[in-house]
Amino acid sequence: MSTPKTRDNLDLAATAREVADRAPAGSFEKAVAGSVAVTCATTRTLxxxxxxxxxxxxxxVRRPAIEFLDRLAVDNP
Structure with a gap:
């Protein structure tokens, strides 16, 4: 059994941007994922x-964005 590893912010930003790009324009999902993408791209640590x-x-958007970040942060191989 492997232990989860934490992903770096640029990787998190790229994944969140992919989710935002797939979400419908103007959707709540796009707002949440976009917020996480920008935040991770402009910060150094989780x-x-x-x-x-x-x-x-x-x-x-605040709570769902934090929850989305937390889900992205742990990569379970």
Whole structure:
């Protein structure tokens, strides 16, 4: 059994951008994934990305964005 590994922010940003690109224009999913993509591309660490996402507006996107980041952060091979 292998242990999960944490992915780096640029990898997380690329994955989130792929999800955002596949989501319908104007959708909630696109807003959440896009927020995570931009945040990960402009921060160095996962903790820093989480801190930035805690300030996401609108508030309705904030929690799902943090949850999406947490799901992306752990890569289970």
């Amino acid at each position: 903790d820093e990305a989480r801190d930035v996402l805690r300030g996401v507006v609108p508030v309705e």
